[in-house]
Amino acid sequence: MVDLNSNVDTASLREEDLRQGIELLFYAYRDFTGEPDAILDKYDLGRAHHRVIYFVGRNPGITVTELLEILRITKQSLSRVLGHLLETDFISQRADPADRRRKQLTLSDKGKTLEHELTSTQMERFARAYRGAGAEAVEGFRRVLIGIVEPEDRARVRPAAIRAQNHR
Amino acid sequence: MVDLNSNVDTASLREEDLRQGIELLFYAYRDFTGEPDAILDKYDLGRAHHRVIYFVGRNPGITVTELLEILRITKQSLSRVLGHLLETDFISQRADPADRRRKQLTLSDKGKTLEHELTSTQMERFARAYRGAGAEAVEGFRRVLIGIVEPEDRARVRPAAIRAQNHR
DNA sequence: TAATTAAGTCAACATGGTTGACCTTAATTC
DNA sequence: GAATTAAGGTCAACCATGTTGACTTAATTA
Numbered sequence: 522m523v524d525l526n527s528n529v530d531t532a533s534l535r536e537e538d539l540r541q542g543i544e545l546l547f548y549a550y551r552d553f554t555g556e557p558d559a560i561l562d563k564y565d566l567g568r569a570h571h572r573v574i575y576f577v578g579r580n581p582g583i584t585v586t587e588l589l590e591i592l593r594i595t596k597q598s599l600s601r602v603l604g605h606l607l608e609t610d611f612i613s614q615r616a617d618p619a620d621r622r623r624k625q626l627t628l629s630d631k632g633k634t635l636e637h638e639l640t641s642t643q644m645e646r647f648a649r650a651y652r653g654a655g656a657e658a659v660e661g662f663r664r665v666l667i668g669i670v671e672p673e674d675r676a677r678v679r680p681a682a683i684r685a686q687n688h689r
Numbered sequence: 690m691v692d693l694n695s696n697v698d699t700a701s702l703r704e705e706d707l708r709q710g711i712e713l714l715f716y717a718y719r720d721f722t723g724e725p726d727a728i729l730d731k732y733d734l735g736r737a738h739h740r741v742i743y744f745v746g747r748n749p750g751i752t753v754t755e756l757l758e759i760l761r762i763t764k765q766s767l768s769r770v771l772g773h774l775l776e777t778d779f780i781s782q783r784a785d786p787a788d789r790r791r792k793q794l795t796l797s798d799k800g801k802t803l804e805h806e807l808t809s810t811q812m813e814r815f816a817r818a819y820r821g822a823g824a825e826a827v828e829g830f831r832r833v834l835i836g837i838v839e840p841e842d843r844a845r846v847r848p849a850a851i852r853a854q855n856h857r
Numbered sequence: 858t859a860a861t862t863a864a865g866t867c868a869a870c871a872t873g874g875t876t877g878a879c880c881t882t883a884a885t886t887c
Numbered sequence: 888g889a890a891t892t893a894a895g896g897t898c899a900a901c902c903a904t905g906t907t908g909a910c911t912t913a914a915t916t917a
């Protein structure tokens with residue numbers, strides 16, 4: 522009985538591991554967006570606004586084109602969301618002095634406050650997961666997820682020290 | 690200079706690690722859904738159809754209510770997508786003999802073929818990432834992501850052997 | 858000066874979520 | 888056996904956020 526099933530078990534365990542990865546990513550993403558979504562409701566904003574607020578906060582002075590590359594959406598789609606965040610003073614823009622076609626986006630104080638409110642729930646979720654899993658596991662988590670990301674975007678996801686070295 | 694900055698560096702490295710986790714999850718999810726989306730276009734289906742096909746394939750005989758709990762969407766939203774998959778014979782349903790109110794959902798042969806086409810691109814992505822990161826890293830990846838998922842759903846994401854033991 | 862680049866705008870449309878009201882059938886409980 | 892509950896389905900209206908396509912303006916670069 523053991524021999525009969527051993528090949529099958531080995532094969533299905535392998536597929537099983539891959540499917541487990543797929544499902545982990547699905548469930549983790551689903552739950553990781555849940556808390557911010559509830560906060561956003563209070564401000565009449567959506568998940569798309571959160572993404573913009575997050576990446577502008579993370580990359581002060583980022584331009585529209587750079588933001589589009591990160592989000593992988595069209596200019597027209599971004600414009601609705603970003604336009605609203607500019608109107609409601611969560612985000613400010615000013616022309617890049619070195620190339621006045623470019624507009625540098627930054628969070629206003631109001632925007633920073635909201636960014637913190639949103640992101641802190643996600644950081645707490647990660648802090649709990651990291652603590653529970655241990656430092657070695659965190660390193661493994663990084664290595665696997667970096668491998669899931671398309672190679673050309675891997676450089677975007679590096680700790681600050683390395684990001685500073687590879688500066689544009 | 691070193692002393693002056695050391696506290697700041699320590700504090701920001703911690704936040705940096707948490708933000709890196711957030712970004713890894715964002716980029717990984719974004720890229721992980723990209724390939725199936727392109728395939729789905731050929732069949733005039735969307736990402737929502739993929740999720741239904743995936744979880745029905747993974748849980749043959751699953752009921753509508755169970756599917757709703759996994760996806761965390763409303764019955765009305767699921768109905769549009771599931772209705773279309775039933776009409777186009779990707780999914781079949783039959784009444785549960787033990788409780789005829791319940792409808793058991795399964796993939797048709799056509800559904801299984803599509804499920805494989807879609808999922809195999811994602812499994813290949815995971816296989817490459819797992820191979821590149823190593824077995825220890827994979828274990829860490831699991832431990833961290835399980836910690837991100839809400840506790841009540843952690844049991845859903847277990848290898849087959851354990852799933853079989855905890856059977857309903 | 859001509860071409861290119863960054864940003865913005867208008868319009869039409871698709872997808873997949875939501876709420877709310879209501880119905881049928883089957884099972885369970887009183 | 889009657890009343891209640893549970894599972895599933897349906898109609899309608901609406902909303903958020905994505906798409907394509909065409910076009911404009913201002914600034915920079917060749």
